[in-house]
Amino acid sequence: MINQTFEQLPDPMWVTAVQVATVWTEPQSARDIDAAGISNPTDIDDWINHLSYEESLALCNENRVQTQVLYGDPVEITAVKDDWAHVVIPSQPSHKDERGYPGWIPLKQLKKVAKKDWQTDQLAAVKLDKAWLESETGEKVMKLSYMTMLPVKSSDSLRTQVITPHGIFVLPTEALHIFPTEKGITKGNGNEIVKAVEPFQTLDYFWGGMSSFGYDCSGLAYAAHKANGYQIARDAGDQANGGEPVKFNQLQPGDLLFFAYEEGKGSLHHVGIYYGHGRMLHSPQTGKGIEIITLAGTKYEKELCAARRYWHNEGEQPA
Missing domain, CATH: 3.90.1720.10 (endopeptidase domain like (from Nostoc punctiforme))
Structure with missing residues (x-):
């Protein structure tokens, strides 16, 4: 899967640089109460937990939010307006745009990376509910979502070094499903x-x-x-x-x-x-x-x- 992602992207390319980037309908769709979701770093737990039922419902009823992308996911920037980037997401097919799902993300939540860095032999997918990205010394850096995928630099039975928008960090190997980039995840039933x-x-x-x-x-x-x-x-x-x-x-x-x-x-x-x-x-x-x-x-x-x-x-x- 995501094989086609790299084919259409330029070099260097842009990737998501926060744990979860929310894709908004328009730059003005985000509200003051959404600050924890449009910052860098984000605190998605804090954002979601502090939204009232009515404020959460308005994300749908007022057509504010389109989709989300996970840390390290490639996007293609098609336009920039002030501090916002209009993107398409190749890994999320949509009738709205043949290149991928469209919408707006704060520019500060994206980072430019070398394409070759994302084309390693193996990818690591978080297979647990959440997993902490850590520094080499074990400091917790970012709580990652299930199915976050990052290129693998090296791996042993305990620790896996992954390439991220912020450099080389570590994830516990037991929290990951590591698979060949070219073949993708083995298809399940x-x-x-x-x-x-x-x-x-x-x-x-x-x-x-x-x-x-x-x-x-x-x-x-x-x-x-x-x-x-x-x-x-x-x-x-x-x-x-x-x-x-x-x-x-x-x-x-x-x-x-x-x-x-x-x-x-x-x-x-x-x-x-x-x-x-x-x-x-x-x-x-x-x-x-x-x-x-x-x-x-x-x-x-x-x-x-x-x-x-x-x-x-x-x-x-x-x-």
Whole structure:
């Protein structure tokens, strides 16, 4: 996965230089209460925890936030306006821009790096909920999200040196999945897609969320697939237009379920991951946490409009 990322990027290129960079609709979309999310360094825990329900809901209802990118993720800057950069994100496919998901990030949250530094033989992906990036002397530097990916400089059974926008730092090897950059993460099956995000139950929903500090519905689906070597679109609408269509009586764990208003006939508004036995794992809405529910007897049973499969079993060819 992310193989195409480097092909379209210039040299030097720009990468995310904070634990999580939020991508805003416009530079003026960020509010004073969002200071901890648009600073460098960021404190995503502090930002999210201090937002009221109404302030969190406004990120969606007032169309303020588009998506997020993780530490070290490459972006392409397409314009600069004052202290903000308009970017596209190659690793997040979207119908909004064929180059990648578009939006605005504070320029101070990005850093220019040499392309060759990001093209090492191996990448390290954080496989735990969070992992602390440390200095060589063990000082905690930054709390990183699940599925943050950084180039590997060296690794042993205890410590892995990674290349970051701020130089060489260390992560505990036990917190990482290290894989060949050229091949990407080995593709998992549907059960492994479910297992990847099952531990995030009760984590609060966060609009635009693409990190283990808070996911939205399609962000959770994206992360589950990313962890298993599949790159899917960022938004639920685009996710529903890809993959292999699945009949409702042939659902398997790891399939994506899509829901639309007007009992499935209106506009699409939600995506969840089929868990098996008539259940769904999903990040429902602002004010609620990630949960596993039985579909029968809920509004989701009536709103179910489509199912798609992106995964395939070992030895099978993708659809």
